Amino acid sequence: MRFQVIERAADSAQRPLTPGQVDAIVRRAFGERTRVASAVELGDGTYNTTFRIVLETGEELILRAAPEPARQFRSERGFLRNEHAAAPYFAPIAALLPRTLAVDFTHDLLGRDYVIQTVVPGVPAPEGLAGYERSDWGSFFRGLGQISRKIHSVRGPGFGPVAGPLAATWSEALGTQLDLIAQDLDDLRLDAADVRALAATARRRRDLLDRITEPRLLHGDLWTINVMIEPNAPEPTVSGVFDCDRTWWGDPESDWAIYRALGKPGDVRNAFWDGYGALVQDQAARWRRLFYEARNLATIRLERHRLGQRAGVAASYEEITAVARRLKELEPPA
Structure with missing residues (x-):
């Protein structure tokens, strides 16, 4: 062998x-x-x-x-x-x-x-995209948007990890996950105060989070690193998706693909929205998306620690602080 x-x-x-x-x-x-x-x-x-x-x-x-x-x-x-x-x-x-x-x-x-x-057929997207002009990447991100919309069309029985435990409300599922992340940070002897504050916010503003009443399927980790593209295609085209282990039931706008697509507005990623469709833009929806950004940053802190990225762990505290400030500014009246 x-x-x-x-x-x-x-x-x-x-x-x-x-x-x-x-x-x-x-x-x-x-x-x-x-x-x-x-x-x-x-x-x-x-x-x-x-x-x-x-x-x-x-x-x-x-x-x-x-x-x-x-x-x-x-x-x-x-x-x-x-x-x-x-x-x-x-x-x-x-x-x-x-x-x-x-x-x-x-x-x-x-x-x-x-x-x-x-084996999922194709070429890893980070490698395959490098063979195209960046101006031609729109078809790839449009495809990611279409795939995300199909995933989000699936309805679930409750909120949280598909394998459970499930929560009856979206705020409860988010609060529980943030509690677990805070305990993980405690185990690592890292400051978890900002994550506990987010968990408290999830419970305090359940009126905003629990407007999401229908659990939908979330891939949890859909972006270029977990996608294959067809080799030698005229334009970059998704041929495979893998690593669905972070799958959740929740608000589609909290999914990783949405977070990543919102991360760099104005470049070729805008094609994602051509495939996915427009997001709701009222104050409550914008506040929830900011909350999801902070929650994603909390999970990223753990991953950075696991990968030995000390500078990234340190930077996550400033990143969450900045989002928390914007959350406070945008928060609708109770």
Whole structure:
């Protein structure tokens, strides 16, 4: 077996696998006679340990192993189980998603959850977009908008992670998530006061947040890093979507794709709105979007810490402070 791993820090959540473990996983999933020709770890993801596997038959597979439970943040536990639970709800874009071939949550072989999936066809979007003039990227972002709209068309039974626990109201789901993030920051001995203030705001202004009464499906992490594009197409065209482990039920305007599309108005990202449609622009909706921005920055702080980005962690405090100031200025009367 040709075997290649990425060297990581000893305290990284993305722990390596051994050739023996990969071999055992594949034989458990596909039979004792199955043989692995190569297993190469992929480096684009920041949470799961991911391998591209080629069998001796030539078939290619993706193996994704979650961090060990003890290395998972409270606010990020069970992500692969959440993705597995969410899969049926992604029916509107099923043709773009990988097919899951094997699932093992028993922890017999690894002490970790893992899944084996088909390879999504195409070229990673960050790499593929570089082959086009930036002025031609509009078709790609328009496609992201259309895909996001299809995902957001799916209705759910409650608010929160698809695998649960679900909340009866949107404010409760947001408050609970922010509480968990604050506890994660406590565990890391990082200041969590601003995140606790956001949790308190979610409960204090439930009158604004709970105007969202119908839970909709949110991908949670849809942007260029989790998208493939068709190779050699006349214009950049989405051919695949993956990494749906952060899927939630909630307000579509809180989804990661909306946050990213709003991040740089005036450039080619504006094509996203041609595909998605216009957002509501009343004061309450604009206030909610600011609140979602602060909530996303709180999750980003944890990811920056996990990746060892100390300067980014420090910058997140200034970023949330700036958004909190704008929230206060825009907040409608109670």
